[in-house]
Amino acid sequence: MKKLLLLTSGGDCPGLNGVIRAVVKAAEHDGNWQVYGSRRAYCGVLEKPNDIIHLTSEVVAGIHVRGGTILETVNKGNPTAFPAEIAGEQVFIDRSDELISTIKQLGFDAVINIGGDGSHRVSQHLFEHGLNIVGVPKTIDNDLYGTDYTIGFQTAVDTATEAIDRLIPTAQSHNRVIVTEVMGRDAGWICLHSAIAAGAEVALIPEIPYDIEAIKAKLTSRFDKGHGFANIVISEGAKPIAGGIVSKQSNERGYENPVLGGIAEQLASQIRVALDLDVRVTVLGHIQRGGTPNAFDRVLAAEFGVQAFELVKQGQFGFIPVSKDGEIKPISLKEATSEYRVIPLEHSLITSARAMGMCLGE
Numbered sequence: 001m002k003k004l005l006l007l008t009s010g011g012d013c014p015g016l017n018g019v020i021r022a023v024v025k026a027a028e029h030d031g032n033w034q035v036y037g038s039r040r041a042y043c044g045v046l047e048k049p050n051d052i053i054h055l056t057s058e059v060v061a062g063i064h065v066r067g068g069t070i071l072e073t074v075n076k077g078n079p080t081a082f083p084a085e086i087a088g089e090q091v092f093i094d095r096s097d098e099l100i101s102t103i104k105q106l107g108f109d110a111v112i113n114i115g116g117d118g119s120h121r122v123s124q125h126l127f128e129h130g131l132n133i134v135g136v137p138k139t140i141d142n143d144l145y146g147t148d149y150t151i152g153f154q155t156a157v158d159t160a161t162e163a164i165d166r167l168i169p170t171a172q173s174h175n176r177v178i179v180t181e182v183m184g185r186d187a188g189w190i191c192l193h194s195a196i197a198a199g200a201e202v203a204l205i206p207e208i209p210y211d212i213e214a215i216k217a218k219l220t221s222r223f224d225k226g227h228g229f230a231n232i233v234i235s236e237g238a239k240p241i242a243g244g245i246v247s248k249q250s251n252e253r254g255y256e257n258p259v260l261g262g263i264a265e266q267l268a269s270q271i272r273v274a275l276d277l278d279v280r281v282t283v284l285g286h287i288q289r290g291g292t293p294n295a296f297d298r299v300l301a302a303e304f305g306v307q308a309f310e311l312v313k314q315g316q317f318g319f320i321p322v323s324k325d326g327e328i329k330p331i332s333l334k335e336a337t338s339e340y341r342v343i344p345l346e347h348s349l350i351t352s353a354r355a356m357g358m359c360l361g362e
């Protein structure tokens, strides 16, 4: 029997458990592979004693409907810059060779890492250093290059849309402006999808730095015409034309990404100063990462899981199945990590939003 190691890394999202289940079921159906899971990404391999569990169809039964990941995850355990303490000093050390040799010593023939852009940059590095690894695209942000969809994105859009749906009547009842901040890092996928789905008046995405004058004009016209309310959806990574993103550095050891958040409050203050309007802010936050995966994400999770296992069986390492133009097909991890996937300015989402009169802050 061959041995396969499975892990989830980066932020959790709905659909991760569906991939885990699909890989385990496909492996059991194949009959030649045993599947194990490393908990908290590679921490399960690097910890002493290790924290690796055997994944059987009994363990994964029914998990595809549950959010989160039964394997747990981390977004601060980069094995190439692992936080450590040496002689009382806080340092970062490259543990990738140790990681790869431990995985081999434990008898694993291959690894499947379910991750987003940050995780797959690590996967590509490990592949270049001799690890037999295959990726699976996940993240609510939908910002992984080479795939039209990542697992978790559609469910996050549903969650954000439902929240904005709920905010519209209260904005209307109180004649207010409500600014809703959504996740997505430096890409506006969640923002623009949920703004269009809910029918927001303004959507502000990182791809189009916003002009406060354009927003003021839109709001003035909304209130002048007697509609008397407006809903603005803003990406956590959005920025004004004359200014930067709102972010801070995390004080958690090993946390590499800037912590985004606060742009909605900044915009609300600007609106209050410029116009005599009541403004409220809602930050959706990690609610977007929770909940049961919708049917789309469950199906995508099943397809990605099965395809990733196929790649392992065929020895096609350094690859990742993606969803492109309605087909599931493999591309190299090198390609998937070669660019960051923002919304192209000519994308139909942007032209459709503009055509319906939605203000994109320009």
Ligand SMILES: Nc1ncnc2c1ncn2[C@@H]1O[C@H](COP(=O)(O)OP(=O)(O)OP(=O)(O)O)[C@@H](O)[C@H]1O
Binding pocket: 009, 010, 011, 012, 013, 040, 041, 042, 043, 074, 075, 076, 077, 078, 079, 113, 115, 116, 117, 118, 119, 120, 122, 138, 139, 140, 141, 254, 255, 256, 257
């Ligand atoms: N396999 C891994 N094991 C442990 N830590 C990892 C692993 N892969 C990545 N990391 C850490 O997590 C960070 C990636 O987190 P990031 O939030 O960017 O994840 P992601 O994969 O892009 O998914 P998402 O964007 O959905 O959170 C990396 O910078 C690194 O510190």
Ligand SMILES: O=P(O)(O)OC[C@H]1O[C@](O)(CO)[C@@H](O)[C@@H]1O
Binding pocket: 011, 075, 116, 139, 140, 141, 183, 184, 185, 236, 260, 289
């Ligand atoms: O779980 P954390 O560390 O707060 O990460 C938040 C980030 O993770 C994501 O939810 C997924 O990448 C981003 O949208 C957000 O900026």
Ligand SMILES: [Mg+2]
Binding pocket: 010, 116, 117, 118, 139, 141, 143
């Ligand atoms: Mg990411």
